[in-house]
Amino acid sequence: MRQLLKNAVAGLALAATGALGGAALADVTIIHAGELLAVPGKAAKKEQSVIVEDGRIKAVEDGYVDASAYGDDAKVIDLKDGFVMPGMMDMHVHLQGELGPNGDSETLRWSSEEVGMHSVHFANKTLMAGFTTVRNLGSSSPQHMYALRNAIARGWIDGPRIVASGGVSPTGGHGDVDGMRHDLLEKYTAKTICNGPYDCRRAVREAIKYGADVIKITATGGVLSDTDTGTGQQMADDELKEIMDTAHSLGRKVAAHAHAAEGINAALRAGVDSIEHGSYADAESIKLFKKSGAYLVPTLIAGDTVVGMAKSSNFMSPAIKEKALRVGADMLSHFETAHKAGVKIAFGTDSGVSQHGTNAREALLMQKGGMKPMDILKSATVNAADLINMSDSLGTIEAGKHADIIGMHGSPLENLEELMDVDFVMKAGKAVKNK
Numbered sequence: 001m002r003q004l005l006k007n008a009v010a011g012l013a014l015a016a017t018g019a020l021g022g023a024a025l026a027d028v029t030i031i032h033a034g035e036l037l038a039v040p041g042k043a044a045k046k047e048q049s050v051i052v053e054d055g056r057i058k059a060v061e062d063g064y065v066d067a068s069a070y071g072d073d074a075k076v077i078d079l080k081d082g083f084v085m086p087g088m089m090d091m092h093v094h095l096q097g098e099l100g101p102n103g104d105s106e107t108l109r110w111s112s113e114e115v116g117m118h119s120v121h122f123a124n125k126t127l128m129a130g131f132t133t134v135r136n137l138g139s140s141s142p143q144h145m146y147a148l149r150n151a152i153a154r155g156w157i158d159g160p161r162i163v164a165s166g167g168v169s170p171t172g173g174h175g176d177v178d179g180m181r182h183d184l185l186e187k188y189t190a191k192t193i194c195n196g197p198y199d200c201r202r203a204v205r206e207a208i209k210y211g212a213d214v215i216k217i218t219a220t221g222g223v224l225s226d227t228d229t230g231t232g233q234q235m236a237d238d239e240l241k242e243i244m245d246t247a248h249s250l251g252r253k254v255a256a257h258a259h260a261a262e263g264i265n266a267a268l269r270a271g272v273d274s275i276e277h278g279s280y281a282d283a284e285s286i287k288l289f290k291k292s293g294a295y296l297v298p299t300l301i302a303g304d305t306v307v308g309m310a311k312s313s314n315f316m317s318p319a320i321k322e323k324a325l326r327v328g329a330d331m332l333s334h335f336e337t338a339h340k341a342g343v344k345i346a347f348g349t350d351s352g353v354s355q356h357g358t359n360a361r362e363a364l365l366m367q368k369g370g371m372k373p374m375d376i377l378k379s380a381t382v383n384a385a386d387l388i389n390m391s392d393s394l395g396t397i398e399a400g401k402h403a404d405i406i407g408m409h410g411s412p413l414e415n416l417e418e419l420m421d422v423d424f425v426m427k428a429g430k431a432v433k434n435k
């Protein structure tokens with residue numbers, strides 16, 4: 001049976017090569033950029049041309065090159081009035097939902113199929129906002145994330161390229177189900193809930209088996225879990241260590257949701273690759289961040305959003321409200337301290353808490369926390385690409401990389417609000433927005 005299948009697949013591959021063989025012409029697009037920030041962190045240049053061939057960047061040339069030099073069919077996209085940079089990357093989103101004025105009540109009302117369709121809509125909004133790559137760090141059903149990731153990768157629908165997580169959490173932790181009666185809690189408890197190092201080793205293997213590109217753990221309690229167990233450390237040191245060893249040995253990175261300092265520090269000591277939120281990072285955390293080279297993914301917009309919701313809506317239980325007001329208010333100052341001390345920052349929003357498509361608002365909050373526009377752009381491109389191990393193919397506009405390119409009218413280096421109004425989006429060489 002297996003051999004039969006193999007032969008069939010080999011046959012298909014041959015047929016495909018035959019069809020494409022011969023005179024397949026390269027698909028060339030040339031972008032004329034009024035100002036180009038090819039490599040965030042280095043100076044932008046005026047009057048540049050980006051040559052895109054078959055979805056990849058072929059070259060960047062000074063001046064506005066003539067398309068005819070690149071073949072009869074070479075297309076030109078005129079962004080001479082614009083500012084052009086690499087597609088932005090959001091390292092923390094939840095594309096399978098969005099918190100509304102009534103909380104996440106949809107979770108209980110909507111079919112799995114509707115959730116799937118909704119996530120297609122959110123993925124599109126995210127792409128149109130200029131975010132060409134995201135890490136999808138959790139959904140009530142991981143298979144929703146993997147299906148969306150695969151559908152986009154296969155070109156069935158337009159959306160950002162997705163690095164999707166598998167969640168590993170202790171019983172009753174932030175990644176476990178909450179806020180329902182006991183029999184429903186039992187029914188919806190995921191197989192990747194684990195307790196003790198060996199069980200967590202199993203959970204990591206299980207998450208990867210079913211499709212996880214990255215492991216997301218909940219090292220501490222979380223704001224939106226309906227429990228009064230706080231935001232302190234919830235995974236034990238031995239569990240953390242086992243999770244890192246297992247994930248890393250299988251070629252996966254680990255992202256840790258963490259608010260309280262002791263949970264941040266325990267995850268960093270165990271060798272985590274990124275801390276999500278990091279709301280109470282302290283002096284010890286900063287030392288550990290710098291020693292290990294782990295990234296902080298600040299998600300300031302999530303803090304800002306839950307504070308607003310705690311004040312303006314009434315879906316939050318008293319337990320959630322208390323945490324929202326406290327943690328939300330404390331995030332910015334800790335971010336400011338960590339960033340000033342030289343902790344590596346990768347851009348991330350926790351969108352799904354905030355509205356999809358408004359991801360760039362995070363940049364304005366980062367600026368409020370003392371970060372310079374160029375550093376913010378770098379966090380959303382070069383740093384993010386490094387965090388997901390894709391620096392060789394994403395994060396800058398340089399020969400050989402994926403043609404993930406965005407454009408806007410003014411320079412975000414002068415006015416960051418320009419990021420909120422992206423006019424041009426190209427992903428893998430396909431212009432999906434050009435207004």
Ligand SMILES: [Zn+2]
Pocket residue numbers: 092093094137138350
């Ligand atoms: Zn999140």
